[in-house]
Amino acid sequence: MRPVIGLCDCNNFYVSCERVFAPSLEGQPVGVLSNNDGCIIARSQELKDLDIPMGQPAFQIPPSVRKKITLCSSNYALYGDMSRRVTETLRARCPAIETYSIDESFLFFDGFSLDDLDTHCQRMRYEVKRNTGIPVSIGLSTSRTLAKIANHRAKKDPACAGVCWLDPDSITMQELLEQLPVDEVWGVSRRLGDRLAAMGITTAWQLRQADPKHIRSRFSVVQEKLVWELRGHDCIETESLTKKQNIMTSRSFGRATDNRFDVKEAIRMHAQHGAEKLRKQGSEAQGILVFMKTNRHRMDQLQYNPSIVIPLVSPSNDPRTILAAATEGFDRIWKDGYRYAKAGVMMLDTVDTGSAPKDLFDDTDSQDKQRRQALLNTIDKLNAQMGRDTLSFGGKRETAPWHLRRQHLSKRFTTCWCELPLAHV
DNA sequence: TCTGGGGTCCTAGGACCC
DNA sequence: TCTGGGGTCCTAGGACCC
Numbered sequence: 001m002r003p004v005i006g007l008c009d010c011n012n013f014y015v016s017c018e019r020v021f022a023p024s025l026e027g028q029p030v031g032v033l034s035n036n037d038g039c040i041i042a043r044s045q046e047l048k049d050l051d052i053p054m055g056q057p058a059f060q061i062p063p064s065v066r067k068k069i070t071l072c073s074s075n076y077a078l079y080g081d082m083s084r085r086v087t088e089t090l091r092a093r094c095p096a097i098e099t100y101s102i103d104e105s106f107l108f109f110d111g112f113s114l115d116d117l118d119t120h121c122q123r124m125r126y127e128v129k130r131n132t133g134i135p136v137s138i139g140l141s142t143s144r145t146l147a148k149i150a151n152h153r154a155k156k157d158p159a160c161a162g163v164c165w166l167d168p169d170s171i172t173m174q175e176l177l178e179q180l181p182v183d184e185v186w187g188v189s190r191r192l193g194d195r196l197a198a199m200g201i202t203t204a205w206q207l208r209q210a211d212p213k214h215i216r217s218r219f220s221v222v223q224e225k226l227v228w229e230l231r232g233h234d235c236i237e238t239e240s241l242t243k244k245q246n247i248m249t250s251r252s253f254g255r256a257t258d259n260r261f262d263v264k265e266a267i268r269m270h271a272q273h274g275a276e277k278l279r280k281q282g283s284e285a286q287g288i289l290v291f292m293k294t295n296r297h298r299m300d301q302l303q304y305n306p307s308i309v310i311p312l313v314s315p316s317n318d319p320r321t322i323l324a325a326a327t328e329g330f331d332r333i334w335k336d337g338y339r340y341a342k343a344g345v346m347m348l349d350t351v352d353t354g355s356a357p358k359d360l361f362d363d364t365d366s367q368d369k370q371r372r373q374a375l376l377n378t379i380d381k382l383n384a385q386m387g388r389d390t391l392s393f394g395g396k397r398e399t400a401p402w403h404l405r406r407q408h409l410s411k412r413f414t415t416c417w418c419e420l421p422l423a424h425v
Numbered sequence: 426t427c428t429g430g431g432g433t434c435c436t437a438g439g440a441c442c443c
Numbered sequence: 444t445c446t447g448g449g450g451t452c453c454t455a456g457g458a459c460c461c
Contacts, residue, residue, distance in 0.1 A: 034429035041429070041461095059427040074429085101461050189459055220435055222459085248431055255426090297428055344430090405427090433460075442450080 004117065004140055004165075005234060006107035007147040008090055008124070010083075011135045011155065013103035014042035017082045018072050020133035021413045021421055029069040033058055036252050036405045037073055073406035081414045085132045093124045106144060114165070121163040140165040141173075144236050145229035148186045149176065149204075168232025177205035177230065187226050192219070204230060243281050243350065249274045250344020253402040256295055258339050263292060264330050265394075266402040270345040271326035272392055275319040278347050279380060284315035284354075285347035288322060290329030295341035306333035315351050318372065319379075319393055322347075343402070387416065 010016060014032040019025045029046035033039065040047075040056045047069060052061065058071060083102045091097050096108035109117060121138045128136050139151025146168055153176065154164035166173050183193025185204050199218070201207050207215075208230035216224035225235045249270040257263060267290060278285055291307035310325040326345050379391050411419035 036427085036429075038428055055428090057428045104461080187459065191458070220458095222435065244432075246432080250430065252429065295428085342429095431461085434458090436455105436457085438454090440451100440453085442452105443448105 001114075002142040002168075002232060002234070004109040004112065004114065005142060005144055005147045006094070006109060006121065006138050006140045007100075007144065007151045008105050008107055008136050008138045009151050009155070010086060010103040011137060012042060012044050013083075013134070014072075014074065014079055015044045015047075016134050017075070017079050018410055019044075020082070021078075021410060025070060031069060031071045032074055033071055033408070035074060036254060037071075037407055038252070040071075041074065071408055073409040075410050075412070077412040077415050078410060082132060082134060085414075086128055086134055086136065089128045089131045090124060093120065093127070106147070107138070109140075117165060118163055122161070125162050135162075137162045138164075142168050142232040143229040143234045145186050145226065146173070146232055149180065174205060177208060178203055180204040182207050185226065185230070187222065192223070195219075243283060243352075244277075245350055247274055247277045247281075247283075247285070247347040247350065248344060249277065249346070250291075250342060251402070251404060252342045253340065254405040255401040256339040256341045257401045258337065259401070260334060260336065262401055263334070263340050263343055264327070265400060266343045267292070267326050267330045267345060268323055268394055269389075269392075270343065271322045272319050273388075274345050274347045275317050275322040276380065276383070278317035278322075278350065279353075279376065281350075282353050283347075283350035284317045284352075285312065285322070286315050286349040286351065287311040288325050288329065289346040289348055290326055290333065290344075291346075292330075292333070292340050292343040294338050298339075302338055304335060304338045306335070308333050309348065317353065318376065323393055 015025075015030045018030060018032065025044075027046065028044070029050055029052075030044040031040045031047050031052065032042040034041045037058055040052060040054060040058065043052060043054065050065060050069070052065070052069075061069075079102060087097065087099055087105060090105060090107065094107045094109065096110065098106040098108070100106055112120065117140060121140065125136055125138065128134060137151055137154040139147045139149065139154050140163070141147045141150045146166060150164045150166040153166070154160045154162055157164070166176070180203060181193070182188055182196050182202055182204055183190055185207065188196070188207075195218075196202070196207065201210060207227060210227055212224045212227045215227050228235050251266070251270075253266065271288070274285075274288070287309055289307055289309050291305070293305045294301060294303050296303065296305075308329045310329045312321065312325060316322065322345075382391050383389065411421070413419060413421050
Protein backbone atom coordinates (compact mmCIF):
# COMPACT_ATOMS: atom_id res chain seq x y z
CA MET A 1 0.00 0.00 0.00
CA ARG A 2 1.33 3.40 -0.94
CA PRO A 3 1.55 6.01 1.85
CA VAL A 4 -1.43 8.29 2.25
CA ILE A 5 -1.09 11.98 1.48
CA GLY A 6 -3.63 14.50 2.69
CA LEU A 7 -4.34 18.02 1.54
CA CYS A 8 -5.82 20.33 4.13
CA ASP A 9 -7.32 23.44 2.57
CA CYS A 10 -8.95 26.30 4.45
CA ASN A 11 -12.41 27.03 3.06
CA ASN A 12 -12.57 30.50 1.46
CA PHE A 13 -9.60 31.35 3.67
CA TYR A 14 -9.42 35.17 3.55
CA VAL A 15 -13.18 35.48 3.90
CA SER A 16 -13.19 33.00 6.78
CA CYS A 17 -10.51 35.08 8.56
CA GLU A 18 -12.66 38.20 8.23
CA ARG A 19 -15.70 36.32 9.51
CA VAL A 20 -13.94 35.10 12.65
CA PHE A 21 -13.83 38.69 13.86
CA ALA A 22 -17.04 39.88 12.19
CA PRO A 23 -19.57 37.09 12.79
CA SER A 24 -22.32 39.19 11.20
CA LEU A 25 -20.69 38.38 7.84
CA GLU A 26 -21.62 34.72 8.28
CA GLY A 27 -24.05 33.64 5.56
CA GLN A 28 -23.53 36.93 3.68
CA PRO A 29 -21.87 37.45 0.27
CA VAL A 30 -18.33 38.62 1.15
CA GLY A 31 -15.29 39.31 -1.02
CA VAL A 32 -11.69 40.21 -0.23
CA LEU A 33 -9.89 42.64 -2.53
CA SER A 34 -6.32 42.64 -3.81
CA ASN A 35 -3.90 45.36 -2.74
CA ASN A 36 -5.17 48.84 -3.54
CA ASP A 37 -8.70 47.45 -3.36
CA GLY A 38 -8.30 46.45 -7.01
CA CYS A 39 -9.67 43.01 -7.82
CA ILE A 40 -11.64 40.31 -6.04
CA ILE A 41 -9.17 37.66 -4.87
CA ALA A 42 -11.32 35.67 -2.43
CA ARG A 43 -15.05 34.99 -2.37
CA SER A 44 -17.52 33.48 0.05
CA GLN A 45 -19.85 30.82 -1.34
CA GLU A 46 -22.66 33.39 -1.36
CA LEU A 47 -20.56 35.71 -3.54
CA LYS A 48 -19.70 32.86 -5.91
CA ASP A 49 -23.43 32.17 -6.16
CA LEU A 50 -23.90 35.74 -7.41
CA ASP A 51 -21.60 34.88 -10.36
CA ILE A 52 -18.89 37.34 -9.36
CA PRO A 53 -15.76 35.84 -10.92
CA MET A 54 -12.30 35.63 -9.39
CA GLY A 55 -10.14 38.57 -10.45
CA GLN A 56 -13.08 40.84 -11.17
CA PRO A 57 -12.04 44.52 -10.80
CA ALA A 58 -14.11 45.97 -7.97
CA PHE A 59 -15.07 49.08 -9.91
CA GLN A 60 -16.69 46.92 -12.60
CA ILE A 61 -19.21 45.36 -10.21
CA PRO A 62 -22.65 46.82 -11.01
CA PRO A 63 -23.91 49.17 -8.27
CA SER A 64 -27.04 47.03 -7.82
CA VAL A 65 -24.83 44.08 -6.85
CA ARG A 66 -22.31 46.21 -4.97
CA LYS A 67 -25.07 47.28 -2.54
CA LYS A 68 -25.81 43.70 -1.54
CA ILE A 69 -22.27 42.57 -0.84
CA THR A 70 -19.46 43.28 1.62
CA LEU A 71 -15.95 43.86 0.28
CA CYS A 72 -12.90 43.86 2.56
CA SER A 73 -9.41 45.20 1.86
CA SER A 74 -6.82 42.44 2.15
CA ASN A 75 -5.30 42.23 5.61
CA TYR A 76 -2.20 40.07 5.29
CA ALA A 77 -1.09 40.71 8.87
CA LEU A 78 -4.26 38.94 9.96
CA TYR A 79 -4.27 36.16 7.34
CA GLY A 80 -0.59 35.33 7.86
CA ASP A 81 -1.05 34.94 11.60
CA MET A 82 -4.26 32.92 11.25
CA SER A 83 -2.47 30.64 8.80
CA ARG A 84 0.29 30.05 11.34
CA ARG A 85 -2.29 29.11 13.97
CA VAL A 86 -4.03 26.65 11.64
CA THR A 87 -0.70 24.99 10.78
CA GLU A 88 0.24 24.73 14.46
CA THR A 89 -3.01 22.95 15.26
CA LEU A 90 -2.59 20.54 12.35
CA ARG A 91 0.99 19.76 13.32
CA ALA A 92 -0.10 18.56 16.75
CA ARG A 93 -2.02 15.70 15.05
CA CYS A 94 0.21 15.12 12.05
CA PRO A 95 3.90 15.97 12.53
CA ALA A 96 4.83 15.37 8.88
CA ILE A 97 3.34 18.46 7.35
CA GLU A 98 4.41 20.57 4.43
CA THR A 99 3.06 24.09 4.04
CA TYR A 100 2.20 24.67 0.42
CA SER A 101 0.54 28.08 0.49
CA ILE A 102 -1.04 30.43 2.99
CA ASP A 103 -4.18 28.28 3.10
CA GLU A 104 -3.02 24.79 2.08
CA SER A 105 -0.84 22.14 3.72
CA PHE A 106 0.08 18.63 2.67
CA LEU A 107 -0.15 16.02 5.44
CA PHE A 108 1.82 12.77 5.36
CA PHE A 109 0.13 9.91 7.17
CA ASP A 110 2.88 7.29 7.05
CA GLY A 111 2.20 4.56 9.57
CA PHE A 112 -1.42 5.57 10.17
CA SER A 113 -4.09 2.90 9.75
CA LEU A 114 -6.46 3.60 6.90
CA ASP A 115 -9.39 2.52 9.07
CA ASP A 116 -8.80 5.28 11.63
CA LEU A 117 -7.87 8.00 9.19
CA ASP A 118 -11.32 9.44 8.63
CA THR A 119 -11.95 9.79 12.36
CA HIS A 120 -8.49 11.24 12.86
CA CYS A 121 -9.02 13.86 10.15
CA GLN A 122 -12.46 14.73 11.46
CA ARG A 123 -10.82 15.40 14.80
CA MET A 124 -8.25 17.66 13.14
CA ARG A 125 -11.02 19.62 11.42
CA TYR A 126 -12.83 20.01 14.70
CA GLU A 127 -9.74 21.22 16.53
CA VAL A 128 -8.78 23.72 13.84
CA LYS A 129 -12.28 25.15 13.92
CA ARG A 130 -12.30 25.27 17.71
CA ASN A 131 -8.81 26.79 18.04
CA THR A 132 -8.94 29.28 15.18
CA GLY A 133 -12.50 29.59 13.92
CA ILE A 134 -11.38 28.58 10.42
CA PRO A 135 -13.28 25.78 8.60
CA VAL A 136 -11.04 23.37 6.69
CA SER A 137 -11.50 20.40 4.36
CA ILE A 138 -9.18 17.43 4.04
CA GLY A 139 -8.72 15.32 0.92
CA LEU A 140 -6.82 12.01 1.10
CA SER A 141 -5.23 9.81 -1.55
CA THR A 142 -1.77 8.57 -2.53
CA SER A 143 -0.42 11.50 -4.54
CA ARG A 144 -0.62 15.25 -4.11
CA THR A 145 -2.62 15.64 -7.32
CA LEU A 146 -5.23 13.07 -6.25
CA ALA A 147 -5.34 14.51 -2.73
CA LYS A 148 -6.19 17.81 -4.33
CA ILE A 149 -9.06 16.19 -6.22
CA ALA A 150 -10.24 14.42 -3.07
CA ASN A 151 -10.16 17.75 -1.29
CA HIS A 152 -12.42 19.27 -3.90
CA ARG A 153 -14.92 16.49 -3.32
CA ALA A 154 -14.63 16.89 0.46
CA LYS A 155 -15.72 20.50 0.00
CA LYS A 156 -18.53 19.91 -2.47
CA ASP A 157 -20.15 16.67 -1.32
CA PRO A 158 -22.06 17.14 1.97
CA ALA A 159 -21.93 13.38 2.56
CA CYS A 160 -18.16 13.68 3.09
CA ALA A 161 -18.57 16.05 6.04
CA GLY A 162 -15.32 17.76 5.07
CA VAL A 163 -13.08 14.69 4.80
CA CYS A 164 -12.71 12.50 1.71
CA TRP A 165 -10.48 9.49 1.08
CA LEU A 166 -10.16 8.30 -2.52
CA ASP A 167 -8.48 5.02 -3.37
CA PRO A 168 -6.51 5.67 -6.58
CA ASP A 169 -7.61 2.39 -8.11
CA SER A 170 -11.28 2.46 -7.11
CA ILE A 171 -14.31 2.75 -9.37
CA THR A 172 -15.25 5.95 -7.54
CA MET A 173 -11.92 7.47 -8.52
CA GLN A 174 -12.39 6.45 -12.14
CA GLU A 175 -15.89 7.93 -12.26
CA LEU A 176 -14.65 11.15 -10.69
CA LEU A 177 -11.75 11.48 -13.13
CA GLU A 178 -14.00 10.72 -16.09
CA GLN A 179 -16.18 13.67 -15.13
CA LEU A 180 -13.31 16.02 -14.38
CA PRO A 181 -12.31 18.31 -17.28
CA VAL A 182 -8.57 17.99 -17.80
CA ASP A 183 -7.94 21.71 -17.37
CA GLU A 184 -9.27 21.52 -13.83
CA VAL A 185 -6.46 19.19 -12.80
CA TRP A 186 -3.75 20.80 -10.66
CA GLY A 187 -0.97 21.85 -13.02
CA VAL A 188 -3.11 21.99 -16.16
CA SER A 189 -4.36 25.40 -17.09
CA ARG A 190 -6.43 26.60 -20.01
CA ARG A 191 -3.56 26.82 -22.48
CA LEU A 192 -2.26 23.34 -21.79
CA GLY A 193 -5.84 22.08 -21.65
CA ASP A 194 -6.40 23.32 -25.21
CA ARG A 195 -3.27 21.53 -26.45
CA LEU A 196 -4.35 18.31 -24.72
CA ALA A 197 -7.83 18.63 -26.18
CA ALA A 198 -6.26 18.84 -29.64
CA MET A 199 -4.82 15.38 -28.91
CA GLY A 200 -8.26 14.12 -27.88
CA ILE A 201 -7.58 14.34 -24.15
CA THR A 202 -10.38 16.25 -22.47
CA THR A 203 -10.86 14.49 -19.12
CA ALA A 204 -8.55 13.71 -16.23
CA TRP A 205 -9.18 10.00 -16.81
CA GLN A 206 -7.99 10.21 -20.42
CA LEU A 207 -4.81 11.94 -19.26
CA ARG A 208 -4.26 9.21 -16.68
CA GLN A 209 -4.63 6.56 -19.42
CA ALA A 210 -2.22 8.35 -21.77
CA ASP A 211 1.27 7.01 -22.44
CA PRO A 212 3.63 8.92 -20.10
CA LYS A 213 6.50 8.77 -22.62
CA HIS A 214 4.31 10.21 -25.33
CA ILE A 215 3.13 13.01 -23.04
CA ARG A 216 6.72 13.80 -22.16
CA SER A 217 7.76 14.02 -25.77
CA ARG A 218 4.85 16.28 -26.66
CA PHE A 219 5.07 18.46 -23.54
CA SER A 220 7.67 18.10 -20.79
CA VAL A 221 8.65 16.10 -17.77
CA VAL A 222 6.18 18.14 -15.69
CA GLN A 223 3.21 16.79 -17.62
CA GLU A 224 4.64 13.27 -17.60
CA LYS A 225 4.75 13.40 -13.81
CA LEU A 226 1.13 14.50 -13.88
CA VAL A 227 0.14 11.23 -15.59
CA TRP A 228 1.89 9.25 -12.86
CA GLU A 229 0.32 11.44 -10.18
CA LEU A 230 -3.15 10.74 -11.59
CA ARG A 231 -2.37 7.03 -11.35
CA GLY A 232 -1.65 7.52 -7.66
CA HIS A 233 2.16 7.65 -7.69
CA ASP A 234 3.58 10.43 -5.59
CA CYS A 235 6.23 12.17 -7.69
CA ILE A 236 5.89 15.92 -7.24
CA GLU A 237 8.28 17.42 -4.73
CA THR A 238 7.26 20.65 -3.09
CA GLU A 239 9.43 20.94 -0.01
CA SER A 240 12.27 22.72 -1.77
CA LEU A 241 10.07 25.78 -1.51
CA THR A 242 11.29 26.67 1.97
CA LYS A 243 14.02 29.16 1.06
CA LYS A 244 13.21 31.53 -1.76
CA GLN A 245 15.77 31.91 -4.51
CA ASN A 246 14.40 35.30 -5.46
CA ILE A 247 12.45 37.62 -3.21
CA MET A 248 10.15 40.16 -4.79
CA THR A 249 8.79 43.21 -3.03
CA SER A 250 6.56 45.43 -5.10
CA ARG A 251 3.24 47.23 -5.00
CA SER A 252 1.02 49.14 -7.30
CA PHE A 253 0.71 52.74 -6.13
CA GLY A 254 -2.47 54.04 -4.55
CA ARG A 255 -2.28 56.86 -7.12
CA ALA A 256 -0.07 57.01 -10.21
CA THR A 257 2.72 59.57 -9.99
CA ASP A 258 5.29 61.28 -12.21
CA ASN A 259 7.24 62.58 -9.24
CA ARG A 260 10.83 61.37 -9.07
CA PHE A 261 11.04 61.71 -5.30
CA ASP A 262 7.86 59.67 -4.75
CA VAL A 263 8.95 56.75 -6.89
CA LYS A 264 12.44 56.76 -5.38
CA GLU A 265 10.91 56.64 -1.91
CA ALA A 266 8.76 53.65 -2.86
CA ILE A 267 11.80 51.84 -4.28
CA ARG A 268 13.78 52.56 -1.11
CA MET A 269 10.98 51.16 1.01
CA HIS A 270 10.82 47.98 -1.08
CA ALA A 271 14.60 47.63 -0.87
CA GLN A 272 14.45 47.73 2.93
CA HIS A 273 11.58 45.26 3.08
CA GLY A 274 13.47 42.99 0.69
CA ALA A 275 16.57 43.12 2.90
CA GLU A 276 14.37 42.33 5.89
CA LYS A 277 12.89 39.28 4.14
CA LEU A 278 16.43 38.14 3.28
CA ARG A 279 17.52 38.30 6.91
CA LYS A 280 14.35 36.52 8.00
CA GLN A 281 15.14 33.49 5.86
CA GLY A 282 18.87 33.64 6.65
CA SER A 283 19.95 34.57 3.15
CA GLU A 284 21.99 37.12 1.28
CA ALA A 285 21.33 38.33 -2.25
CA GLN A 286 23.96 38.35 -4.96
CA GLY A 287 22.23 41.08 -6.91
CA ILE A 288 19.09 43.12 -7.00
CA LEU A 289 16.64 44.02 -9.71
CA VAL A 290 14.91 47.38 -9.70
CA PHE A 291 11.87 48.06 -11.86
CA MET A 292 9.03 50.48 -12.38
CA LYS A 293 5.96 50.39 -14.58
CA THR A 294 3.42 52.74 -16.03
CA ASN A 295 -0.25 51.71 -16.03
CA ARG A 296 -0.58 49.12 -18.81
CA HIS A 297 -4.35 49.51 -18.88
CA ARG A 298 -4.09 53.17 -19.85
CA MET A 299 -3.34 52.90 -23.54
CA ASP A 300 -3.87 56.65 -23.83
CA GLN A 301 -0.77 57.28 -21.69
CA LEU A 302 2.89 56.89 -22.61
CA GLN A 303 4.24 53.49 -21.54
CA TYR A 304 7.66 52.86 -19.99
CA ASN A 305 8.54 49.68 -18.07
CA PRO A 306 12.26 49.73 -17.36
CA SER A 307 14.19 47.32 -15.18
CA ILE A 308 17.85 46.90 -14.29
CA VAL A 309 19.96 44.33 -12.47
CA ILE A 310 22.62 45.63 -10.10
CA PRO A 311 25.08 42.89 -9.08
CA LEU A 312 26.44 43.15 -5.54
CA VAL A 313 30.20 42.97 -4.98
CA SER A 314 29.59 40.27 -2.38
CA PRO A 315 26.30 38.73 -1.21
CA SER A 316 24.54 40.94 1.31
CA ASN A 317 21.39 41.45 3.34
CA ASP A 318 22.52 44.74 4.86
CA PRO A 319 19.83 47.34 4.19
CA ARG A 320 22.46 50.02 3.56
CA THR A 321 24.12 47.96 0.83
CA ILE A 322 20.78 46.99 -0.69
CA LEU A 323 19.55 50.59 -0.48
CA ALA A 324 22.67 51.91 -2.21
CA ALA A 325 22.24 49.39 -5.04
CA ALA A 326 18.52 50.12 -5.35
CA THR A 327 19.17 53.85 -5.48
CA GLU A 328 21.82 53.36 -8.15
CA GLY A 329 19.42 51.22 -10.18
CA PHE A 330 16.68 53.78 -9.81
CA ASP A 331 18.91 56.65 -10.95
CA ARG A 332 19.96 54.69 -14.02
CA ILE A 333 16.47 53.87 -15.26
CA TRP A 334 14.45 56.87 -14.12
CA LYS A 335 12.95 59.05 -16.87
CA ASP A 336 10.80 62.12 -16.41
CA GLY A 337 7.50 62.49 -18.20
CA TYR A 338 5.75 59.23 -17.38
CA ARG A 339 3.02 58.45 -14.88
CA TYR A 340 4.32 55.48 -12.86
CA ALA A 341 1.80 53.10 -11.34
CA LYS A 342 4.01 50.44 -9.80
CA ALA A 343 7.58 49.89 -8.65
CA GLY A 344 9.51 47.15 -6.94
CA VAL A 345 12.76 45.48 -6.05
CA MET A 346 13.77 41.83 -6.31
CA MET A 347 16.53 40.19 -4.28
CA LEU A 348 18.27 37.84 -6.72
CA ASP A 349 20.05 34.48 -6.44
CA THR A 350 20.00 34.21 -2.68
CA VAL A 351 22.62 32.19 -0.80
CA ASP A 352 22.79 31.16 2.85
CA THR A 353 24.18 33.92 5.06
CA GLY A 354 27.93 33.59 5.43
CA SER A 355 28.24 30.77 2.89
CA ALA A 356 29.85 32.94 0.23
CA PRO A 357 33.62 33.07 -0.03
CA LYS A 358 35.10 36.05 1.73
CA ASP A 359 35.58 39.11 -0.41
CA LEU A 360 39.32 39.81 -0.72
CA PHE A 361 38.70 43.54 -0.90
CA ASP A 362 36.43 43.66 2.10
CA ASP A 363 38.59 45.32 4.75
CA THR A 364 35.89 45.77 7.36
CA ASP A 365 37.35 44.41 10.59
CA SER A 366 35.43 41.85 12.57
CA GLN A 367 34.54 44.27 15.32
CA ASP A 368 32.84 46.47 12.75
CA LYS A 369 30.96 43.47 11.45
CA GLN A 370 29.75 42.55 14.90
CA ARG A 371 28.51 46.07 15.52
CA ARG A 372 26.75 46.06 12.17
CA GLN A 373 25.10 42.72 12.92
CA ALA A 374 23.98 43.93 16.33
CA LEU A 375 22.40 46.99 14.74
CA LEU A 376 20.48 44.90 12.21
CA ASN A 377 19.29 42.48 14.89
CA THR A 378 18.00 45.39 16.94
CA ILE A 379 16.19 46.90 13.96
CA ASP A 380 14.54 43.57 13.11
CA LYS A 381 13.54 42.93 16.71
CA LEU A 382 12.01 46.39 17.09
CA ASN A 383 10.11 46.14 13.83
CA ALA A 384 8.83 42.70 14.76
CA GLN A 385 7.61 43.93 18.14
CA MET A 386 6.39 47.40 17.29
CA GLY A 387 5.17 46.96 13.74
CA ARG A 388 6.80 47.19 10.36
CA ASP A 389 8.83 50.30 9.56
CA THR A 390 8.99 51.45 13.17
CA LEU A 391 12.67 51.88 12.41
CA SER A 392 13.83 52.46 8.86
CA PHE A 393 16.49 54.25 6.86
CA GLY A 394 15.09 57.55 5.65
CA GLY A 395 11.69 58.81 6.72
CA LYS A 396 8.40 57.94 5.16
CA ARG A 397 5.42 60.13 4.59
CA GLU A 398 1.98 58.82 5.38
CA THR A 399 0.52 60.85 2.52
CA ALA A 400 2.82 59.64 -0.26
CA PRO A 401 0.83 58.70 -3.39
CA TRP A 402 2.31 55.22 -3.47
CA HIS A 403 0.66 54.20 -0.22
CA LEU A 404 -1.95 51.50 -0.70
CA ARG A 405 -5.59 52.31 -0.96
CA ARG A 406 -7.27 50.23 1.73
CA GLN A 407 -10.69 51.64 2.40
CA HIS A 408 -12.22 48.55 3.96
CA LEU A 409 -9.44 47.27 6.19
CA SER A 410 -10.19 45.14 9.23
CA LYS A 411 -8.01 45.36 12.35
CA ARG A 412 -4.86 43.35 13.05
CA PHE A 413 -6.83 41.48 15.70
CA THR A 414 -4.22 38.85 16.46
CA THR A 415 -0.87 40.58 15.91
CA CYS A 416 -1.24 44.06 17.39
CA TRP A 417 -1.98 44.79 21.07
CA CYS A 418 -3.76 48.04 20.32
CA GLU A 419 -6.11 46.38 17.84
CA LEU A 420 -7.33 43.45 19.93
CA PRO A 421 -11.04 42.80 19.53
CA LEU A 422 -13.18 44.24 22.32
CA ALA A 423 -15.90 42.31 24.09
CA HIS A 424 -18.86 44.39 25.15
CA VAL A 425 -20.77 43.28 28.19
C1' DT B 426 -11.00 57.55 -10.87
C1' DC B 427 -10.33 52.41 -10.45
C1' DT B 428 -7.38 46.65 -13.10
C1' DG B 429 -2.61 42.14 -7.26
C1' DG B 430 1.73 40.29 -5.67
C1' DG B 431 4.13 37.07 -5.21
C1' DG B 432 6.59 32.49 -6.50
C1' DT B 433 8.42 27.88 -9.02
C1' DC B 434 10.14 24.75 -12.69
C1' DC B 435 11.35 23.54 -17.39
C1' DT B 436 13.15 24.07 -22.06
C1' DA B 437 15.57 26.01 -25.81
C1' DG B 438 19.29 28.10 -27.47
C1' DG B 439 23.61 30.67 -27.31
C1' DA B 440 28.38 31.00 -25.56
C1' DC B 441 32.17 28.70 -24.56
C1' DC B 442 35.37 24.80 -23.81
C1' DC B 443 38.28 20.79 -25.18
C1' DT C 444 25.22 17.05 -50.51
C1' DC C 445 28.44 16.91 -46.80
C1' DT C 446 31.27 21.92 -42.70
C1' DG C 447 33.18 17.52 -35.53
C1' DG C 448 31.14 16.11 -31.39
C1' DG C 449 30.19 16.35 -26.90
C1' DG C 450 29.83 18.71 -22.79
C1' DT C 451 28.68 22.67 -19.32
C1' DC C 452 26.82 26.94 -17.96
C1' DC C 453 23.84 30.70 -18.34
C1' DT C 454 19.76 33.30 -19.68
C1' DA C 455 15.30 34.38 -21.54
C1' DG C 456 10.93 33.12 -21.87
C1' DG C 457 6.96 30.08 -21.34
C1' DA C 458 3.81 27.94 -18.31
C1' DC C 459 1.74 27.17 -14.13
C1' DC C 460 0.50 27.88 -9.04
C1' DC C 461 -1.96 30.46 -4.98
